[in-house]
Amino acid sequence: MIFIDSSKCTGCGQCTRVCPFTVLRLNQEGKAENTGKKCIACMHCAAICPADAITYDSRPAVAEKTQPLPEDCSTTVKQLIYQRRSYRRFLKKKVPGDILRAALDAAENAPSAKNEHPVRWIILESKEIRQCIMDWILEYCKENQVSMELISEYANGNNPVMGENAVIIIGICRRNSINPAQDTAIALTTAELLLQAEGIGTCWGGYLTRFLNLIPECRMVLEIPEGYEVYGTLLAGYPDRQNYRYLPARKKAEIKII
Incomplete structure (x- = not known):
């Protein structure tokens, strides 16, 4: 629950303006107060409060104060977006766990519906488990006559499902x-x-996401809880001899203004 320390509150009203569900208001004394309405814990109020007057469940509501973005930030972000590529072949070089964790911790700052942040993560590094999953997928394809291209590609030394030498990030979520x-x-x-941005190449695992949900053995070996489903997978690793020099031509966005 949001708590406002009235001894610190300056009555600037910034918290009341940014609250998406009008949980906060200014009282007769000109101080911010909680109305008791349901709060989604977005922490906009605490992030904007200049007096550090807001706590949540008796805990600090913000981790740290932010700094202004550097002047070249928009250029850097634009370059990163345009130069992002899908990588499928990686060096036999382990991606440090702290880099993976830092990226997934940062993903908790991404927007989510009603601030639920329901995504949980599985990092698959085990070669043995990866091979078991791949064997189950190939068997499923053969038995059900689906995605038969995977069987021929795998026989030719190409693995479109898991790439080569990848660590796999699996995003699961409550249905x-x-x-x-x-x-x-x-x-x-x-x-x-x-x-x-850290030099780790990535590729979205469309095949893998689909088959992890279809094959019970995959769910079991990954210990996916009941009521959860895989909604996204990411192959990651240090790219192996893939230094792209040019941006591919893309069509312009189709936009209708009403």
Whole structure:
């Protein structure tokens, strides 16, 4: 619950203006107060308060004060977005766990429906488990006559499902959360951009996401809880001899203004 320390509150009203559900208001004394309405804990109020007067559940409501963005920030972000590529072949070089964790921690800052942040993560590094999952996928394809291209590609030494030497980030989410697919995609996109900024190549695992949900053995070996589903996977690693020099031509966005 949001608590405002009236001894610190200056009555500037900034917290009341940014609250998305009018949980806060200024009282007769000109101080901010909690109306008791349901709060989604977005912490906009605490992030904007100039007097550090707001706490949440008796704990500090902000981690640290932010600094103004550097002048070249927009240029750097634009360059990162345009130069992002999908990598599928990686060096046999372990991605440090602290880099993976930092990217996934940062993904908690991504927007989510009603501030639920329902996404949970599985990092798959084990070669043995990866091989078991790949064997189950190939068997499923053969038995059900689906995605048969995977069988021929794998026989030719190419693995479109898991790439080569990848660590795999798996985003799982409760099926009954408000927007599980969107929340997972936004969080994974945030993590992906941060990883690529650190020199870690990534690729979205469309095949892998689909088959992990279809094959019970995959869910079991990954210990995916009941009621959860895989909504996104990301292959990650240090790119192996993939230094792209040019931006590919893309069509312009289709936009309709009403």
